[in-house]
Amino acid sequence: MRIGELAKATGASVRALRYYEEQGLIDSDRSASGQRLYGPAAVEKVLWIRQLLAAGLPSRVILKLKKCDTDGKASPEELTVLEAERDRIDKLATDLITTRDRLDHVIANSTPDAAKARAH
Amino acid sequence: MRIGELAKATGASVRALRYYEEQGLIDSDRSASGQRLYGPAAVEKVLWIRQLLAAGLPSRVILKLKKCDTDGKASPEELTVLEAERDRIDKLATDLITTRDRLDHVIANSTPDAAKARAH
DNA sequence: TTTGCCTCTGACGTCAACGTCAGGTTTTAG
DNA sequence: CTAAAACCTGACGTTGACGTCAGAGGCAAA
Structure with a gap:
């Protein structure tokens, strides 16, 4: 193609x-x-x-990843970088969930028919 | 302060x-x-x-959010924007989880002692 | 063969969220 | 009182992942 x-x-x-x-x-x-x-x-x-x-991985890091993928092996330093990225993604994901929940809460409070709930 | x-x-x-x-x-x-x-x-x-x-929210959107937060209400259009952002974050978070899992898999395959597993 | 779309290689433009520097005022520690 | 540290307002620089434009060539249909 x-x-x-x-x-x-x-x-x-x-x-x-x-x-x-x-x-x-x-x-x-x-x-x-x-x-x-x-x-x-x-x-x-x-x-x-x-x-x-x-x-959020920069292309430089993705390049390392590609080498690991094709070679099936990585240097310890590269491995450290990749593991750090994995952990960063993990934390980011959980942070995003809490952010979404808070955002949801704000939206609910800004929704017109939320006046009832607030009045309660 | x-x-x-x-x-x-x-x-x-x-x-x-x-x-x-x-x-x-x-x-x-x-x-x-x-x-x-x-x-x-x-x-x-x-x-x-x-x-x-x-x-990943741009500051323009955060500004809308602030207004909703202080006013306790939002225009329908603003609300639509915020809900879209919430959904985007939601999707992003789940995508991140799967990305992390795939990344984890690649790391495992690139780890030296993974040779055993591959040899099996 | 001509028309219209696809592709090529540069090369400059963009955008957000700051970093950084200049040149000057203010606050604080000694 | 003085020097260091913190603060001020501009204003220009940075970075990554592309967008966009110019100018030239390639490809399938009619």
């Missing part, structure tokens, strides 16, 4: 895909004329990258 | 606190010479703001 098709399949923009390649996060074959060509496995890879980006 | 003390109490930098004020997220009294003075309640307010920022 070409880059436009991969973009549609993943939700990433064409620019984003070129950026990922520029950062070393994905690879591509090239046609005789220089156009990028991807196998079907690229879809999953890009989706995974986007999940990690959404989780 | 003055701005430096509030910074230490909240973990925010002095610059960040001035930025929050600039965006209308917090208020401050001023001393005769123009220095910012805060009541003890400011600590909680700032911590809440930081939670929301960490959750």
Whole structure:
């Protein structure tokens, strides 16, 4: 598949895909004329990258992760970084839940028919 | 308390606190010479703001939220925005959990003593 | 072959949440 | 009284993940 098709399949923009390649996060074959060509496995890879980006991992760290993934091994320092990221994500997730709950509470108090509840 | 003390109490930098004020997220009294003075309640307010920022809410949205909080009511459109943010946070949190799990899996496979497991 | 869309490589623009520096005033410790 | 530390207002710098534009070439249909 070409880059436009991969973009549609993943939700990433064409620019984003070129950026990922520029950062070393994905690879591509090239046609005789220089156009990028991807196998079907690229879809999953890009989706995974986007999940990690959404989780706040910078592309440098995702690059480490990719090496671990392909090599099946990591240096102790890299491993430390990855574990730190995992813990950060974990804390972030639980913090987000409490934030959502508080936000929900504020919304409830701002909802018109909450006047009754407050009046009580 | 003055701005430096509030910074230490909240973990925010002095610059960040001035930025929050600039965006209308917090208020401050001023001393005769123009220095910012805060009541003890400011600590909680700032911590809440930081939670929301960490959750990815832009300051514009946090400003809406502040108005709802002080007024105890919101316009329907504002309410829609806030509910959308809540849902976004909710989805983000669950996505983060699955991302962490996948990341954990990769880490396990990259750990030296995982060779045994793979060899099996 | 011409039309219209896709793709290419630079390269500059953007945006939010601050960091940082300059140049000056204020507060506090000794 | 003085020096260090904290504070003030601008204003410019930074960072990451792209958006956007320019100029040139590639590809399928009619």
